[in-house]
Amino acid sequence: MHEECGVFGVFGVENAFETVLTGLSSLQHRGQEGCGVAFTEASGTLSVSKGPGLVSRVFPEGKRHAPSCRCAIGHVRYGTSGGRETENIQPFLFSRHGCRYALAHNGNFVNAEELKGMLGKSGALFLSSSDSEIAGHMIAAEGPGRKGIDEGSVRRALNRIEGAFSLLVLTPDRLYACRDKNGFRPLSVGRLGKGFVVSSETCALRAAGAEFERDVLPGEVIEIGEDGLRSSFYSLDRRNAMCAMEYIYFARPDSDIEGINVHAFREESGKILFEESPVRADLVTGVPDSGLSAAIGFSKASGIPLETALVKNGYVGRTFIQPTQSLREAGVRMKLSAVRSVVQGKSVVVLDDSIVRGTTSRQIARMLREAGATGIHMRITSPPLRHPCFYGIDISSDTELISSRMGAEEVRRCIEVDSLAFLSEEGLLRAGRRTDLCMACFNASYPTVLYSHDPENGKV
Numbered sequence: 001m002h003e004e005c006g007v008f009g010v011f012g013v014e015n016a017f018e019t020v021l022t023g024l025s026s027l028q029h030r031g032q033e034g035c036g037v038a039f040t041e042a043s044g045t046l047s048v049s050k051g052p053g054l055v056s057r058v059f060p061e062g063k064r065h066a067p068s069c070r071c072a073i074g075h076v077r078y079g080t081s082g083g084r085e086t087e088n089i090q091p092f093l094f095s096r097h098g099c100r101y102a103l104a105h106n107g108n109f110v111n112a113e114e115l116k117g118m119l120g121k122s123g124a125l126f127l128s129s130s131d132s133e134i135a136g137h138m139i140a141a142e143g144p145g146r147k148g149i150d151e152g153s154v155r156r157a158l159n160r161i162e163g164a165f166s167l168l169v170l171t172p173d174r175l176y177a178c179r180d181k182n183g184f185r186p187l188s189v190g191r192l193g194k195g196f197v198v199s200s201e202t203c204a205l206r207a208a209g210a211e212f213e214r215d216v217l218p219g220e221v222i223e224i225g226e227d228g229l230r231s232s233f234y235s236l237d238r239r240n241a242m243c244a245m246e247y248i249y250f251a252r253p254d255s256d257i258e259g260i261n262v263h264a265f266r267e268e269s270g271k272i273l274f275e276e277s278p279v280r281a282d283l284v285t286g287v288p289d290s291g292l293s294a295a296i297g298f299s300k301a302s303g304i305p306l307e308t309a310l311v312k313n314g315y316v317g318r319t320f321i322q323p324t325q326s327l328r329e330a331g332v333r334m335k336l337s338a339v340r341s342v343v344q345g346k347s348v349v350v351l352d353d354s355i356v357r358g359t360t361s362r363q364i365a366r367m368l369r370e371a372g373a374t375g376i377h378m379r380i381t382s383p384p385l386r387h388p389c390f391y392g393i394d395i396s397s398d399t400e401l402i403s404s405r406m407g408a409e410e411v412r413r414c415i416e417v418d419s420l421a422f423l424s425e426e427g428l429l430r431a432g433r434r435t436d437l438c439m440a441c442f443n444a445s446y447p448t449v450l451y452s453h454d455p456e457n458g459k460v
């Protein structure tokens with residue numbers, strides 16, 4: 001699985017451009033296909049610089065031209081909507097009655113087709129196939145009279161968009177930080193000197209030298225100007241349905257999401273997994289990286305020693321983008337290897353975050369057996385993935401999900417392990433001391449209407 005994107009913004013800080021690049025580098029795990037920075041030049045003009053690839057490739061140190069500016073927003077992209085073409089790399093620039101503004105967005109809209117059709121009829125021109133561009137046109141469409149845009153136009157536009165968004169809008173004198181009313185994706189504000197920083201994850205705030213101030217709340221629009229912060233809400237119908245996969249897999253362990261540290265969440269889920277599905281074994285190990293914290297929790301709760309039985313080669317790209325099964329399997333072998341001296345003659349509990357196709361889990365099991373493991377017990381820190389995600393994660397079809405076709409026992413046989421258990425939905429909530437999360441890819445309880453994407457009922 002891949003996250004769609006990460007956003008990072010800076011207002012009122014010297015070297016804003018460089019600060020955004022620092023932030024984007026810390027958010028690189030959220031998207032590696034492209035990145036960009038929009039910035040306010042000394043003249044007040046908004047410009048954008050962007051390209052395909054990692055931040056270090058698009059803006060190589062020592063070769064980049066870093067304009068002097070105090071306000072900028074940036075974006076790292078992994079394309080789920082709109083494909084991988086370079087015209088889909090953000091931020092996007094827009095203009096309304098001579099006022100330019102830039103937009104960077106993380107998430108997916110579920111009524112994108114409907115909004116695009118409506119905007120197209122009123123003359124909007126789309127230069128990309130990304131649904132993020134829709135938000136920019138919506139804000140223009142809601143602008144006041146023959147002026148630029150303001151906080152009211154942002155609020156009115158967002159009120160018509162359904163789905164997941166943590167988005168930043170930069171005008172020549174304002175930065176708007178906005179989160180959808182279900183709060184699917186994280187977004188936090190920090191202070192840096194007399195200025196402000198906004199980031200998809202708190203790990204990037206710290207990397208930029210900023211102090212965490214607060215999270216942007218579901219449905220909130222925070223307007224940042226030279227006079228400070230101003231908060232308003234675009235909807236009264238709000239919920240705390242943070243994407244469970246942010247905690248389980250996507251976010252960095254050193255990030256805090258809505259007050260809960262991601263490493264602590266994963267460690268707790270490992271403890272709860274032992275309570276729910278205990279097993280006897282000689283050692284516990286985690287699949288790097290997201291299984292490592294859970295393995296610590298499982299080991300603490302069970303008293304089974306924690307060992308490093310699997311090692312990751314960090315220089316290999318992610319496996320799932322390979323087009324064929326055999327290439328994906330070769331990709332797993334390049335990415336992970338088992339430590340023979342640790343596992344030989346031992347039964348092993350393996351903690352992993354999820355099972356998508358089953359390819360990686362089966363490869364891991366084979367790898368451990370080849371290295372001499374006598375028993376393999378797989379423990380998964382999420383419930384079975386059975387349904388597609390419409391909110392910015394690339395699980396587009398349930399046919400690719402092994403648990404949508406098979407029960408747990410069949411999956412166990414297919415991935416060739418001695419026992420298999422998944423964390424329950426209650427366990428997941430308990431791990432974060434939360435009462436609400438989006439868990440739609442586990443239970444099909446989607447927090448929004450699905451419009452034309454609804455596979456069961458068609459268009460609504």
Ligand code: SF4
Pocket residue numbers: 184242243244245246388389390391392393438439440441442
């Ligand atoms: S459906 Fe799953 S992946 Fe998508 S937002 Fe909800 S929890 Fe996250």
